Structures are given as C-alpha cells and as structure tokens.
Amino acid sequence: MPRKSAAKAEEPSSDEVSAHSDVEMQDQPDDQMSGFKKFGYNVDTPDYTDSDTNPNTTANSIAGDHAPLDGRKRRAEEMNMRKSMYGKKAEGLRASKEDDTIRRFRYLLGLTDLFRHFIDTNPNPRIKEILAEIDRQDAEESKKSKASKVRKGGAAAERRRKTEQEEDAELVREEKHGGHNETVFRESPGFIQGGTMRDYQVAGLNWLISLHENGISGILADEMGLGKTLQTISFIGYLRYIAGITGPHLVAVPKSTLDNWKREFAKWCPEVNILVLQGQKDERAELIKERLVPDGFDVCITSYEMILREKTHLKKFAWEYIIIDEAHRIKNEESSLAQMVRVFNSRSRLLITGTPLQNNLHELWALLNFLLPDVFGDSAAFDDWFSQQNADSDAVVQQLHKVLRPFLLRRVKADVEKSLLPKKEINLYVGMSDMQVQWYKKILEKDIDAVNGGAGNKESKTRLLNIVMQLRKCCNHPYLFEGAEPGPPYTTDEHLVTNAAKMVMLDKLLKRMKAQGSRVLIFSQMSRVLDIMEDYSVMRGYQYCRIDGSTAHEDRIQAIDDYNKEGSEKFLFLLTTRAGGLGINLTSADIVVLFDSDWNPQADLQAMDRAHRIGQTKQVYVFRFVTEMAIEEKVLERAAQKLRLDQLVIQQGRTQAPAKNAASKDELLTMIQHGAEKVFSSKGPLGPAADGELGDDDFDAVMARGEEMTQKLNKRYEKLGLDDLQKFTSDSTYEWNGETFQPRKKEVGISWINPSKRERKEQNYGIDSYYRKTLVTGGRTENKQPRIPRAPKQIIVHDYQFFPERLTELQDKETAWYRKENNIKAPLPEGPDEDLESREADQQLAQQEIDDAEPLTEEEKAEKERLIEKGFPEWNKRDFQQFLNGTAKYGRTNYQGIAEEVDGKEADEIAEYAKVFWKQYKTLDNWQKHMGVIEEGELRVRQSEEKKRLIAKKISMYRMPLQQMQIKYTVSTTNKKVYTEEEDKFLVVMLHKHGVEGDLIYEKIRDEIRESPLFRFDWFFLSRTPQEIGRRCTTLISAIVRELGDGDAKNRNGKRAFEDEETEDEDEVEQPKKKAKNGVKNKALDAVKGKASPASTSPSRASSVVSNGSATKKAKGKKK
Structure with a gap:
C-alpha cells in the first residue's frame, strides 16, 4: 500500500511532538512491510501534488473552499482544518525523516564504522532494526556478488548486460527516491540577486546541499566575516527553487542581528516570504494571528527570547529546517532554549557559529545531539569512548576529526579569502599613572588577608572575583571609582587623559590614526569606560557613535547606518565587547582598539571581526591595551591559552578533552598577586605612558616593544601541545620577559602595608584630604572621627x-x-x-x-x-524552603522523598532536622503560614491517594478492563463527550499504571497512546496534547470518584474533595436542569434533542453510550 493512500486513510496527528521525536517512528501496517518498506526506504514518499499533504498548503486555503458559516462555526471549522493540516504536514515530515534516517545511516557507516558504536547506544528498537536490515541487505548483496563471480568467472559478471526487468526496477527505484543525483553549483546560483557569491561561499552552499541529500544536519562554523549568513540564505534559496521546498523554516538569531538577517534576505533572495517575529506583546499577537498561524510565510526569523515566549505557537509547526545562529547558545543542553528547540519538530537542523566547540567534549555532544539525536543519543557513551583514548592524545584528535568531518565545515579567512589582508594584532603595554598606582594599592590593602592568602580557604571565590574586577577597573581608568574624579565642579579637561596611562596611549594613537585617514572602533567591557570616552571625544572634537547593552534596537541600527554611510564624518565607534561584537558589519573602519580584554577570547575575536570581514579593502590593525605588571597580563595569558586550544582543535574541525572553563581560586589569587610587589614598592607612576606625556619617539618605542612582546607571547604558546594545554595552570605562565614571577608568599605579606587601613570607611571625597588621610603607607594614622570597629566574629542566628x-x-x-x-x-x-x-x-x-x-x-x-x-548553621533559607516544599509534597515522615527536594542533604540529615522542627516550629516567624503550606500539601497527597485507590478499585472490578469496563458518565460529561469509550477506558488503565500525579504523567500517557496498536488509525486520539489528555483524565477521575467514592468523600471542611474540572476545548452545551438517574443516559434530553434536530448527529463520537452497551461497537462511532 503506497504511503500516499495511507496518509489519507490514517489522518495522523501533529499538535504536539516529543522532544525526541527525531527518532520516534510510527509503526506501519504489516502488509506495508517488506525489507526497508517498513522503514519507508522502498515505500512511496509523500505525493505533494495532493493539497492535503502539500507542504505549501495553508489552513486558510483549505478553509476558504467551504461555504460561509456563522462566526463561531467558521472559527471551529478553521481550527479543525488547521489541526488537520498540521497533522498531515507532520506525517509528510515523518515520512521524509524515515527516508533520511536510512540514507543517513548508510552514509555515515560508509564513512567509518566508528559511528556504529554511537548508533548502537540508542535504546530505540527501531534504530536497531534499521541497522540489522542494513547489515542483512549488505550481506545478501555481498553473497550474490560473490556467487555471481564464481558462476561467471570473476569480474565477467560485472560486465554483463542488464535485463529489461533489472533496468525497469532500477528506474522505478530512482524515480521513487530521486536516485543518487547530487546538486553541485560551479558558480553563484541564478536565484541569488544583489551580488555574486564567492567561490568558497559556493563551495559552502554545495556542502550544505550534500548534507541535505544525505539526510544529515550540520554545523557551518566558518570564521567570522566569511559570509555564513549569505551561504545559509543561498541554501534556503536552493530548497525553494531547486528542491521545491518553500518551508516553513525557523531561524533563531540574537536579537541584535534580527534586522541584519531581514536585510540580507531582502538583498540576496527577495522572493522568500520573511516573517520577523519580534516586538511588544500586542504586536506579536497581531503577527501570530495574521501571518504565523495562517502559515503565511516561508521563513520565520525570531530571537532566542521570542522562542521561549511564543513556544506554544512555534512548536505546532512541522519545520523543514531549524537554523540557529550563534549556536554556542545551546551548548548547555540543560538551558531553557536548548530544551525548547529540541521539542520543535523538524526534518533537519543547521547550526551557525564562528566560535564552535570551544569548551569540552560534553558541550560538543550537546550540539551533535541536537543535530542528530538518533546517532548521538547517549552523552555518557560519547564521553567514555574518548576518555578511553587518553593514553594517546594524537589518537583522540584523529578520532574526533573522523567524528566531526561529516557534520562540521570550518574555514578561516587566511585560507579562503585571498583578497582580505590578514589582520595585524599588536599588544601595547602601558604602565599606571600615579593615581592608578595609589588606587591599585588601596584595593589590595582593603583585602590584604585575601591577597596574601593568609586567610586560608576562608576567602570565597566571589570575594576574589570582586577584587579582580576592581583591579581591572583601576587598570582602565581610576575615574570608574566613586570619588576619584576631582570635583565638584567636574570638568572635561586634560586630567581625563593624564590620570590613566591607557588614555595617554589612546590619545596619541588616535591623533596619528586621524592624520592618516583611518577610522577607529573602540571596544571595552565596561559601559562606564564608554562614558569617559564620550567626554574625551567631545573634548578632542571627534565625532562618534555608541552602542552598549542598553542601546535600543532601533538606535543600534541607526548608529550603524550613520557610521557606514558614504561620506560619514564619524571618526570613532564606541562599543561594549558583548553588545557590539555580534552581527554588526563595520568594514568602513580599519583600526580596532581593545581597551581591555574579555575573559573569553572568542568575544574579542568577534569584536575584531566587525572590521576584519568581507568587504574590507584596507589593512586592519588591532591594538590591545595591556597594563604592564598588573592583573591584565594574567588575563591576556589565559586568553592566549584558550586561543591555542582553538588553534589545535577547532580549526581542524575537532574538539578537545574536558578543560577548566573558569579560573580557580588559586589562579585568581595568582592573578591578583601578579605585580603587586612592585606596585607597593613604587613611589610614583609605573611604566610607559604613566607620567601623562608620550612623545613621538616614545610612542614608536612602545609600538615596537609591543610587537616584539606579542610575538614572544604567541611563540611561547605555539610550543604547547594538546596534553600540555589540558594540564595547563597559571603556574606555567610565571616566566615572562626573562623574569620569573613565582609567588613568594613570605615576601608578599603583611610587611607590604599597614593593614589597619582596611578598616577605614569614611566617605570623604575631597581629593586632597582623601589621599592625605587614606593613602599613607607608613604608621597608623590617627582617626579623630568616632567610628565602630569590627565586632567579634559571631554566628548569624536565623x-x-x-x-x-x-x-x-x-x-x-x-x-x-x-x-x-x-x-x-x-x-x-x-x-x-x-x-x-x-x-x-x-x-x-x-x-x-x-x-x-x-x-x-x-x-x-x-x-x-x-x-x-x-543548631543547624549549615541550613540556609533555601534549604528551609525546600524542606517545607518537600514535606508538603511527600509527607512529614518521608525523609527520603524530602531529601530529593533539598539540595545537598541526605535522608538522615533531614530526619535530624525534622525532629527538631516539629518540636520547635512555633518559635518561627510566620509559623502559621509555614504550617498552612504543609497542611495544604498533605491534603493534596491524601486526595491523590484516594484517587489512586478508587481507580485501582475500578480496575479490579473487571477481569479485562480494556474490554469490560463500564464508565458511568454524568450528563454534563456525555453532552460534551468527543472521546470513545475505548479511549476513555485506555486512559483509566494508563492512570492506574502511571499514577495520577507526578512529572510528565500525561506525556507518558500520550506516548503510550502513540505506541498502542489499538489507535494506529485513530487520528483524533493520536493528536491529543498532554494538556488535553490531562483535562480528559481529570474528568474521568471525577466520574469514578462520584461512582465509587464513599459517603465521606467530602473533606473535613465540608467541601467536596474532588471537583469536576472539565474544561474541554469543545463547544459548550447548556447543562440540563435535571440529571439522569443512573448518571449515564438522559433519555428525556435525547428525545428533546432528537425533536429539535432530527437530522443532526450527536457531538459525541459515542453518541448513545449506555451502561450495558458493547464497548467495542461504541468505539466505532463517527468522529467529529
């Protein structure tokens, strides 16, 4: 039976698709199964000439063929048509995915048998059947080939002519599956308008097409600036104009790049119907109503935030492609975004990133799992397999390369873009002004015990990170500290420059760049640095634009356009590294200044590539400012380590073994101590540009020294291999510039400074008196103002x-x-x-x-x-709240259950705490409120147990519940009933199996429905969402409670313990004033309804349910 007719008969569902639906394939009837026919390999693919299954058919186009109806019925008709359309599109998508699975496995196993190891870890039995069938057919073909060679004399068999039957069978097979035709473009495709694609971009398009033809999802990981957006748009154009697939496609991008993606589509492929799903709530509602729900688009471009907000609508679609820009956003599979996009149903997926796989094996697995969950389904197996290769790091790299090669395309500008000159990076090492030295000392003095490591393990990592942040602020500009800038009155004067060595260097650099006609991008992590830059620009008369995290989307676009327009007089563009480093093209600038370095070197690379990308005609220079003999040197070294890992692993399409992502406490302490000894021994400014003046000769000397030290740093890390970097710590970076900086704690001690000044808290911001009183490095300065010394250390009692x-x-x-x-x-x-x-x-x-x-x-x-x-000093507020919630959920004495709710506590700890709690709970503030929470939870537990007891009692009344069970419906339930008795009985049995409360109960029941052969052709039941199943189960539970509940089925407050929570989506029917006596059939009501509308049918699919009727016969009622 061809799939085309089967699709019409089955009317499959697609209201909701499981998070792992990529590998969940519905069983086909036995008469359709022969070899790969049961997998869709030799079965007809969907015939899209039929409007019912055409992927380009919209709900409105279907509903529009009907005669006009009244408003309510018309909306219901449109909704039913839309659900039917979604269901049929999902069935077509599922059929395509089955074909893709076969082609994908054959392709991957043909590359290397390594993939068999990962596929075998998938517990899905269908996957194992596919592998077995592939092996069986391969064995048969091999056997036939050998036998033929024996009979006909070796290779002679291969030269014989085909029979007519063999050729006809081959032609039919190629017609069904499109043969093995491969689409290859040798030049820019004709459907690309507005320009011509470069050769390497055409090669990238061909790579994407090959992935599609082999049923594989992939990662386009070209270096930033090589036109990944254009390659993606050209691939969507191929799907539209060559493959005949207009969509729908979903493109998830950072909010800052939404407008850029829209512009690129309009430029390169203007005929594609684009929907940008963004805006305020009312604007989005209008877009959803007018364009999204009616399927009036080809490509939906939206931000990550909108995916989470509008997930209810987006997950209903059967997407052809889900494309995620900046794919590292889903490298953590536990994040909300990563979990949500896995729920969406799609045929294929594409990840776009310029900074891929930069952390560890598990994050690599998370990306591969998103792309191909049927191949990479088990993270533990993935990690274990590579951990077994640790003895030979080269072998690990080679195996990783084999795994990634089919899925990852990574190219760098130096290899493919010959017209783009390589950027030149120079680290400019500057010193600290006198004011910076004094503030640097003050920061260290304030936490001298942590700086010296004298407090042992008591200092928290948060405290050290705070010290690091303060020191980095001091390296940038002392005016970032409250009270450092002289005033009031505050003036925009030369002191903005002279009090920060970086500003002295920047001032000299900008004057030279302005004279030679260059334009400059200045990046900093701190938006308040940009505030100082703005004052400086006004003082020097430089025109500028600015973008930071608080810049509105419209203002961001305007600033970029103003800077890039022809003849623009804007000299500077001030940006924060994170807000201005994504999706912005600023090739009109040729100088990039990194005023400070980001912890993540990839963020700095993103910033550099705003100027160093396709379209840049000048030589790009990148100047990174580094404060010498200070913490910034250590930050730079750590960045160099990460970049070396990227060079070893990512550039070759590989990844690395697990490495530490964040600095440890010891590394932070080392960074803080670096250069501190010289700072404390200094009597004035330190290093180049520190005295506020920098002549031309001095500037040239700093530039030359910067180039030399940059080369030394790069060469130093070029020597390190994969094993060295995996074991890397800050200890390996102590040797620098011919000097060893091993920490000497005996020298870095209390003798540096007088630690008593750590106690000073007075807020005196007069600049002269401030330094006179607080920056004395000699003996203790008498404080005449009364103040409260630190109290003795005590336990904070809660x-x-x-x-x-x-x-x-x-x-x-x-x-x-x-x-x-x-x-x-x-x-x-x-x-x-x-x-x-x-x-x-x-x-x-x-x-x-x-x-x-x-x-x-x-x-x-x-x-x-x-x-x-x-007492319990280790218990915090969060533990206490979790204890209350756990007690309400599991009961007062279920310590094991409560321990699952309280993080980091074992059952014996819970028992010890509970013993004291129940003795002394009345000593708590708001103890009545806490007890109310617990008692309310206990009431829910009792109600749940009662429901389970009554369902078990109902099941036990019948030897074969699925066939014999009789459910006594109330009149209100019968009037609105659209479920058959067979479906209701199945739901009751599943409630008995899985319980009535818990996580994902109704998702499990939905999966049971889809796996049961009883409902293979029941489109209505298969298409129910977990929410709809939950509402129906609540109704059935209420009916069972009414039937079997004891006379005391009222709670202690006199209220009914179980309410009828029937909230079905079907049209409301007016409730009769008098209920049927037996709670099953209201004959009088049926008679009235029969007289009122003799020709109509009941809204129920079991329109004449009676207590002694045949369940089997009633299950065959007509579906509405």
Whole structure:
C-alpha cells in the first residue's frame, strides 16, 4: 500500500511532538512491510501534488473552499482544518525523516564504522532494526556478488548486460527516491540577486546541499566575516527553487542581528516570504494571528527570547529546517532554549557559529545531539569512548576529526579569502599613572588577608572575583571609582587623559590614526569606560557613535547606518565587547582598539571581526591595551591559552578533552598577586605612558616593544601541545620577559602595608584630604572621627536554624563587652521624629547594658561552642524552603522523598532536622503560614491517594478492563463527550499504571497512546496534547470518584474533595436542569434533542453510550 493512500486513510496527528521525536517512528501496517518498506526506504514518499499533504498548503486555503458559516462555526471549522493540516504536514515530515534516517545511516557507516558504536547506544528498537536490515541487505548483496563471480568467472559478471526487468526496477527505484543525483553549483546560483557569491561561499552552499541529500544536519562554523549568513540564505534559496521546498523554516538569531538577517534576505533572495517575529506583546499577537498561524510565510526569523515566549505557537509547526545562529547558545543542553528547540519538530537542523566547540567534549555532544539525536543519543557513551583514548592524545584528535568531518565545515579567512589582508594584532603595554598606582594599592590593602592568602580557604571565590574586577577597573581608568574624579565642579579637561596611562596611549594613537585617514572602533567591557570616552571625544572634537547593552534596537541600527554611510564624518565607534561584537558589519573602519580584554577570547575575536570581514579593502590593525605588571597580563595569558586550544582543535574541525572553563581560586589569587610587589614598592607612576606625556619617539618605542612582546607571547604558546594545554595552570605562565614571577608568599605579606587601613570607611571625597588621610603607607594614622570597629566574629542566628536562645544571650553579652572595651556608645535607633523620646529611652537601656557588661568566662566560652553545635548553621533559607516544599509534597515522615527536594542533604540529615522542627516550629516567624503550606500539601497527597485507590478499585472490578469496563458518565460529561469509550477506558488503565500525579504523567500517557496498536488509525486520539489528555483524565477521575467514592468523600471542611474540572476545548452545551438517574443516559434530553434536530448527529463520537452497551461497537462511532 503506497504511503500516499495511507496518509489519507490514517489522518495522523501533529499538535504536539516529543522532544525526541527525531527518532520516534510510527509503526506501519504489516502488509506495508517488506525489507526497508517498513522503514519507508522502498515505500512511496509523500505525493505533494495532493493539497492535503502539500507542504505549501495553508489552513486558510483549505478553509476558504467551504461555504460561509456563522462566526463561531467558521472559527471551529478553521481550527479543525488547521489541526488537520498540521497533522498531515507532520506525517509528510515523518515520512521524509524515515527516508533520511536510512540514507543517513548508510552514509555515515560508509564513512567509518566508528559511528556504529554511537548508533548502537540508542535504546530505540527501531534504530536497531534499521541497522540489522542494513547489515542483512549488505550481506545478501555481498553473497550474490560473490556467487555471481564464481558462476561467471570473476569480474565477467560485472560486465554483463542488464535485463529489461533489472533496468525497469532500477528506474522505478530512482524515480521513487530521486536516485543518487547530487546538486553541485560551479558558480553563484541564478536565484541569488544583489551580488555574486564567492567561490568558497559556493563551495559552502554545495556542502550544505550534500548534507541535505544525505539526510544529515550540520554545523557551518566558518570564521567570522566569511559570509555564513549569505551561504545559509543561498541554501534556503536552493530548497525553494531547486528542491521545491518553500518551508516553513525557523531561524533563531540574537536579537541584535534580527534586522541584519531581514536585510540580507531582502538583498540576496527577495522572493522568500520573511516573517520577523519580534516586538511588544500586542504586536506579536497581531503577527501570530495574521501571518504565523495562517502559515503565511516561508521563513520565520525570531530571537532566542521570542522562542521561549511564543513556544506554544512555534512548536505546532512541522519545520523543514531549524537554523540557529550563534549556536554556542545551546551548548548547555540543560538551558531553557536548548530544551525548547529540541521539542520543535523538524526534518533537519543547521547550526551557525564562528566560535564552535570551544569548551569540552560534553558541550560538543550537546550540539551533535541536537543535530542528530538518533546517532548521538547517549552523552555518557560519547564521553567514555574518548576518555578511553587518553593514553594517546594524537589518537583522540584523529578520532574526533573522523567524528566531526561529516557534520562540521570550518574555514578561516587566511585560507579562503585571498583578497582580505590578514589582520595585524599588536599588544601595547602601558604602565599606571600615579593615581592608578595609589588606587591599585588601596584595593589590595582593603583585602590584604585575601591577597596574601593568609586567610586560608576562608576567602570565597566571589570575594576574589570582586577584587579582580576592581583591579581591572583601576587598570582602565581610576575615574570608574566613586570619588576619584576631582570635583565638584567636574570638568572635561586634560586630567581625563593624564590620570590613566591607557588614555595617554589612546590619545596619541588616535591623533596619528586621524592624520592618516583611518577610522577607529573602540571596544571595552565596561559601559562606564564608554562614558569617559564620550567626554574625551567631545573634548578632542571627534565625532562618534555608541552602542552598549542598553542601546535600543532601533538606535543600534541607526548608529550603524550613520557610521557606514558614504561620506560619514564619524571618526570613532564606541562599543561594549558583548553588545557590539555580534552581527554588526563595520568594514568602513580599519583600526580596532581593545581597551581591555574579555575573559573569553572568542568575544574579542568577534569584536575584531566587525572590521576584519568581507568587504574590507584596507589593512586592519588591532591594538590591545595591556597594563604592564598588573592583573591584565594574567588575563591576556589565559586568553592566549584558550586561543591555542582553538588553534589545535577547532580549526581542524575537532574538539578537545574536558578543560577548566573558569579560573580557580588559586589562579585568581595568582592573578591578583601578579605585580603587586612592585606596585607597593613604587613611589610614583609605573611604566610607559604613566607620567601623562608620550612623545613621538616614545610612542614608536612602545609600538615596537609591543610587537616584539606579542610575538614572544604567541611563540611561547605555539610550543604547547594538546596534553600540555589540558594540564595547563597559571603556574606555567610565571616566566615572562626573562623574569620569573613565582609567588613568594613570605615576601608578599603583611610587611607590604599597614593593614589597619582596611578598616577605614569614611566617605570623604575631597581629593586632597582623601589621599592625605587614606593613602599613607607608613604608621597608623590617627582617626579623630568616632567610628565602630569590627565586632567579634559571631554566628548569624536565623530562626529556622533552631539555635538555643542561650546562644543569643551569650553573643549579646560578648558584643556588649566588646563595645565597652572600645568605648563605643550605643547608637540612637532610627525612626520618625515623633518617636524620638521612645528611641532615646531604648538607647539608654542599650547603653546601660554596655556599661554593665562583663567579659565571657571560660565556662561561658565553652558553653557557647557547645550551643553552636546544637543548631543547624549549615541550613540556609533555601534549604528551609525546600524542606517545607518537600514535606508538603511527600509527607512529614518521608525523609527520603524530602531529601530529593533539598539540595545537598541526605535522608538522615533531614530526619535530624525534622525532629527538631516539629518540636520547635512555633518559635518561627510566620509559623502559621509555614504550617498552612504543609497542611495544604498533605491534603493534596491524601486526595491523590484516594484517587489512586478508587481507580485501582475500578480496575479490579473487571477481569479485562480494556474490554469490560463500564464508565458511568454524568450528563454534563456525555453532552460534551468527543472521546470513545475505548479511549476513555485506555486512559483509566494508563492512570492506574502511571499514577495520577507526578512529572510528565500525561506525556507518558500520550506516548503510550502513540505506541498502542489499538489507535494506529485513530487520528483524533493520536493528536491529543498532554494538556488535553490531562483535562480528559481529570474528568474521568471525577466520574469514578462520584461512582465509587464513599459517603465521606467530602473533606473535613465540608467541601467536596474532588471537583469536576472539565474544561474541554469543545463547544459548550447548556447543562440540563435535571440529571439522569443512573448518571449515564438522559433519555428525556435525547428525545428533546432528537425533536429539535432530527437530522443532526450527536457531538459525541459515542453518541448513545449506555451502561450495558458493547464497548467495542461504541468505539466505532463517527468522529467529529
């Protein structure tokens, strides 16, 4: 039976597609199965000449053939037509995917048997059947070939003429499957308008076409600036004009590139119908209503955020291609975006990225799993296979290359774009001005214990990261700190330049670039640096544009257009690295300044390639500013390490073994300590450009030295191999410029500075008095202003930690004595003026306690330590809230269940905490609220258990529930009923099997429906979504509760324990005032309905359900 007729008979569903639907294939009838016929290999592919299955048919075009109806019926008719269209398109897509699966496996196994290892890990039995059938057919062909050679004398068999029957069979097979024709373009295709594609872009198009013809999804990973967008658009043009596939396609891109993608489509392929799904809620609703739902588009371009917001509409489509730009956004398979795009049903997928696979094996697997879930389904098997090769890193690289070669195309500008001169990168090393040195010291002094490593493991990584951030701000410009800029009044003057060595260098560089006619892009991670740049540009009279993270989309487009337009007088473009580094073409500039380096070197590369891309006719220079003998040197070294990994692995289409993604605490500490010794020993400015002046000779010397040190840095990392980089730590970078910087903790100690200044908190921002008082490196400076020293270290007591009250008393006593010893007066409590008298009284009482304070005795100190052990100091607010939620979900004594809710706690810890909680819960603030949450959850548990008991009781009443069960419907249920009794009984049995509550219950029931042979041709039941199945199950549970519930089926508050939550989507029918006595059939109502509309049919597909009727016969009722 050809698939064309089968598609008409089955009316398959597609309202909802599983996240792993790429490998879930519906069983075909046995009479359709012979060899690969059961997989769709020798079965007719969908005939798209039929309007029912034409992928370009829209719901409106179908509904438009009918006579006009009233509004409500017309909308219902359109909705049914639309559902039918979605279902038939999904069936056509599923048939195509089955064909693709066969071709894909044959192609991959023909490349290397390595793929068999990954395919074998897929638990889907259909996959194993396909592999077995491939092996069987290969064995038969090999056997026949050998036998023929034996009979006819070796190679003579291959030279014999074909019979008429053999040739006819081959022609028919090629007609069905398109033969093995391959489309290859030798020049820019005719459907590309607005320009001509370059040779390597045509080669990229041919590669994408070969993937499509072999049923494979891939990663287009060309280096930034090589025209990946154009190659993708040309491929969509091929699908439209050559393959006859107009769509729909989904393109997910960063929000900042939406307009660029729209422009590129309009330029290169204007006939493609583009829908940009973006805007405010009401604007999106209009787009969805007028264009998305009616299928009035070929390509839908939207942002990642819109995919999450409008997932309900987008997941209903059977997409031909899902294309994701900046594909590293889904490298974490646990992210919301990665999970959502996996749910969408598509024939093929394409990932676009200029910075692929930069982290580890697992992230590589996440991308490959998204592309081909039937091949790369098990991450553990993927990781384990490569970890077994650790003994030989070269073997790992070779095997990775074999795995990636079919899916990944990676080219760099130096190899393919001969007309584009390679960019020249120079690191310019500058020093620190006197003000920067003083602030750098101050930052280190403030946390001297962490800087010296003297606090052991007590300092948190967050604290170290904060120090790193502050030091990097100081390297950029001291005015980033509150109170550093002299004023008020604040003036735009030369001090903007002279107080930061980088600004001195930039000022000299820009003057030279302006004189030679260049235009400059300046990137910084910090938007407040751009604020300073704006003031500087105004002072120097430079015209500029600016883009940062807060720039509106429309303003961003306007700024780019203003800078790129012919004859533009804009000299500078100020951008933040992350906001301005994606999807922007600024080839009108030829100088790039990286004012500071990003932790991720790929972000800096993205920034450079805004200017260094196709269309650039000048030599591009990239100047990276680095503060010498400071933390920025270490940041640069870490970036160089990552780039070396990229060079070793990614450029060859490979990936790397797992590596650390973020700096460890020890590495952060090393970065902070780097150069600190020289900073503290300095009496003034340090290094080049530090004194605020830089002559021409000095500038040329800095440039020459920068080129030399850049070459040294690159050569140093060129020597490192894959194994060296995998074991890389900051220790391997201590040797630099002929000097060793191994950390010497004895020298980097308290003797640097007087650590007492860490306590200074006064907010005095007069620049002269500030430095006079706070930046003294000698003895302790007397502070005449009263201040409160740091109190003794104590446990912060929270009520949910259940510390004994005695501990609070002892800590209060200890604090009072500390204040008395340091002559600290009790502060006046804050409050309104009318309460001044009361607050003064409280102050006097507090002061009295301080005056009468005594130090803790040795016994009390020991008692305090014992009391600390009696509480739960390791429990935080989150743990407490999770404990409440777990108790509400699993009950008060199910400690194992509660432990699953509380992160990092075992069942015995939960039991210990619960024992104290139930004794002392009334001591908590808002304990009534907490108990309300628990009791409400316990009520839900009891209700759930009652439902399960009644369903089990109902099932146990019948020997064969699926055939014998009788469900007593209420009148309201019968009136709106569109499910057959057979379907309802199946749902009840599945509720008994899977339970009535839990995660993904109705998704599991939906999968059971799709796998059951009973409903192979039941399009209505197959097309129900988990939400619709859930609503029907709720209705059936309510009916069973009414039938079997005891007389006490009311809760303790006198309310019904189980409400009828029937909220079906079908049209509402007015409720009769009188219910049928037996709860199954209302004969009077049927009689009235029969008189009112004798020619009409019941809205129910089981229109005459009676308690003693045949379930089998009623299941055959006509479907509405």
